[in-house]
Amino acid sequence: MAMSMKSKKILIYNLIFLVFCGGVFYFLWSAPPETTAFLPHDENHERFFPMEKKEAEKFCESCHKPDGEAPLPADHPPKYRCLFCHKRTK
Ligand code: HEC
Ligand code: HEC
Structure with a gap:
């Protein structure tokens, strides 16, 4: 079953889009946790x-x-x- 030039292009664009979404998702997912020190629980605070x-x-x-x-x-x-x-x- 041969694919037409046009549907090959659409397939490729869809794949690029998926990889892009994956990249964005990975970036958001791996953002560092909040690092600013919390107010300590000790006699001063x-x-x-x-x-x-x-x-x-x-x-x-x-x-x-x-x-x-x-x-x-x-x-x-x-x-x-x-x-x-x-x-x-x-
Ligand atoms: C705009 C955000 C911000 C504000 C407002 C702020 N701080 Fe900080 N402070 C930080 C960051 C970022 C650090 C450095 C990273 C860390 O260790 O938390 C820090 C570090 C510190 C440290 C040293 C922590 C350590 O582990 O050595 C102390 C103590 C501190 N702040 C106290 C204060 C006090 C008291 C005030 C108010 C007068 C204040 N901060 C206001 C963001 C802030
Ligand atoms: C009676 C003195 C005193 C007062 C008042 C005080 N601190 Fe501190 N603070 C300290 C000392 C001493 C340290 C360092 C040793 C420690 O972690 O307790 C400290 C450490 C810190 C740290 C760093 C904690 C860390 O994990 O490195 C932060 C953040 C902080 N204070 C915020 C505050 C804020 C915000 C206030 C006001 C709401 C405040 N402090 C009031 C004495 C004080």
Whole structure:
């Protein structure tokens, strides 16, 4: 059973489309997991879990300011709302 030129072309375009979809799917599937550090569960941070976010964020700088006990790394991104990025897990 010979295939016409036209249906061969259609077949090829369909295959290209499938490979393309597979590539997109693979890319989305293998995207890295969220890596930003979570708010730690320890004596320094435990009290911030039940707190309202904005309320809690008023305290972060007291230790995480440049001359505090745990200064932020020099390459830290803009730090406007701490808990937006450093999420609290249950
Ligand atoms: C009483 C001091 C203190 C306060 C207040 C404080 N921290 Fe910390 N934080 C520390 C210290 C010390 C460390 C480093 C040791 C550790 O992981 O506990 C730290 C570490 C961290 C880390 C890194 C955790 C990791 O896995 O590497 C994050 C994120 C963080 N704090 C966010 C916050 C946020 C957000 C707030 C405000 C809601 C806050 N901290 C308030 C003392 C404090
Ligand atoms: C725009 C997102 C963002 C905001 C807002 C933000 N951070 Fe970060 N922070 C990061 C990223 C990204 C890193 C580096 C990767 C990591 O270790 O989490 C980091 C790192 C840190 C570390 C060091 C973690 C370690 O393991 O060494 C601390 C402590 C920290 N941030 C505290 C804070 C505090 C306190 C605030 C608010 C004043 C804040 N961050 C606001 C994104 C953010």
